[in-house]
Amino acid sequence: MPRLFTNTRLTAIVLSLALVFALLCPLTGSADSKIRIMTATTDLASLAQEIGGDKVDVESVARGYQDPHFVDPKPSFLLKLSKAELLIVVGLELEIGWLPPLITQSSNPRIQVGAPGYFDASRFAKILELPTGQVTRAEGDVHPLGNPHYWLDPDNGLRIAKGIQNKLTEMRSNDAAYFAQRYDAFEQRLKQSEQQWQAQMKPYAGRKVVTYHRSWPNFAEHFGLNVVGYVEPRPGIPPSPQHTVELIGQMKRDGVKIIMVEPYFDLKTPNSIARETAAQVVVLMPSVGGEKEITDYFKLFDYDIAKLKKAFDETH
């Protein structure tokens, strides 16, 4: 009797292990010449596409209209991550709530943190709002490594693109000239667009604005806007009546007429603040793909600047 049961148990163990092994089939990529890239956000996907051209397949985990702090680590992403050769992340703990389990469970050695296929774009960007002194959550969901919304500065876009060019070159040295040429073209186009954007924004230099979340410091610094307040009392903390009243007072004193809101936040509080202060709520897109028409990194700034310009003109 006991011997029989021992045998059954062993068989069960062996069978369940065998089940897994028997179903092994090569999931690793075929000799596909395109580099499979996954990015955390659409902006990084757009930059990777600019440099990689038709030598890469790029897909983003988060959608452009999604709050990048809160993405569900769905298993459907795991399959894509398991095949990726390069993973480009925003870093600075923006994705800390969802990316680490995806990376671990992807069981893809190429994209594990620190592996050659793990690319942290923040290493190439100019980072703002680095906390000094003690960091506590009394300040809300602060990012101790600096503000992670750095891609909204075209200069950072260019720096990241350079980093991506180097990385792709390292991965496919045969295509080095191709990537270099793509980068040069991107740089040239970005510089041209940059002139237009600066010209469009010049009349509004120094204007005071309020934003919902601290998503815009790099954008504001680059285009000369002055962010004087936030709808959120602290990063990641929903609006409170007391803070809203204070903000309304401040906006009236400072003559702030623009409230910049990300597409994933509720408009109720911003709208009521706008009614009190005769300001305008402008839903700006922090990421590529936030609207259908924003198909790449250039259109992102085109869209946001056009919307801002219109709002500035209407409120003055």
Place this chain on the structure above:
Amino acid sequence: MKRFAVLSALLLFSSIAHAQEAPSAPAKRDVSPANAEDARMKALEDQVRMLAGEVALLRSELKEFRESKSPEQLLPPQLLLASAHPQPGMLASVAAPAAPQTTQTQTFGGASGNAKLLNPDISLIGDFIGTAGRNTVSPSPSLQMHETEVGMQAIIDPYARADAFLSFGETGVNVEEAYITFTSLPAGLLLKVGKMRAAFGKVNTIHNHALPFIDRPLVTNNLVGGEDGIDDAGLSLSRFLPAPKNWFLEGTAQVFRGDSDDLFRAYRSQDLSVVGHLRAYRDLSESTNLDLGVSYSRGNSAGLQTASNPSAFFTNLYAADATLRWKPLRRAIYHSFLLRNEFFWSARDQLSPANFFQTQHAFGFYSNAEYRANRRWTLGGRFDRSGRATNASLTDTGFSGILTYWPSEFSQIRGQYRYGHLWDTPNDRFTNANEFLFQFLFVMGAHGAHPF
């Protein structure tokens, strides 16, 4: 290493230069009429100036050096962990950082001041529970610091990461989980070794503080061994399996020592327990998805008092789970809905009161719905029904209403009304239990990932 040596040499040198500068400063004020003294002073002053110039030069060199180092030096902490053994590919990209602009305000690549270097990510979660009302079958203390869980997570080396969760309860300390995960195995295999919550269904894998209710479902207590469920030392191997288009399939096989609460017990060292789990997932749309699973577990029945040969008594557990989630991406932080059902079948070998070998076949399930009404409030409900593993003819029933409030992402206040129609063994009858539970949760330290 070489860089660090050069850096520390530079630092040392500049501090020596500092130290030399400081004592010479008062010499300037110490004016003496003697010519010889004057000349000496002048010489000293010159020397001080020269040294100051040198310090300035060194400082600027050091600054340049730091800046050129910054891409590697200033990585987020977990990156630093992994780059302890830099790979050739990494260095190449490090050596080619961003455009070489060096204005004063420029900061490339995040903070170094806050970098905690090789420390693991540490978190602490406090779970306080209060209970009021009447429950004669399984009474809870009126107020209790139910659990204080310390979590430590880190990347161990380029091939593995590790997670450890120590739970300090009212009665002692328990290693809830502590395991290493090998992430770089061939053929897409993922191996975990250590003590872990078994991949048996959904609720068994979830830590107390991450549950959508304060207590565990009745079926967990009745059929899956109590609050901790199947939580044991062993090995776990999982892998994605080939699946039809748009489906995600994952298989997991686990072997444990065979000691799990009131469920399994290893009477001999070879009395191992096993767990097998198959998960199927599909996105129905961008905001809706379906998550299905079947699980199996087998081990030696625990709690046999009089059996002469306990290793011949087994408990076979089967489970099926189904979860439907809805979360619109544009309003993910405000609205979501989750519907989860888990079914459990238990076949437990034991001795009947008359000392005959018998197998009890018990069934239980719970059904849970959760709706996030806005950013701070979530409404939930749960229906419970479960037989008892040792006596399948006794079926406990219950339901709960749950209301959760989040002041922020890092604290949570929850209330739960719980009704139970439970078998009261000493009195040999069913009794009603009506209770109100409340819970305060707080999170310190590292921002853990949200379970999915």
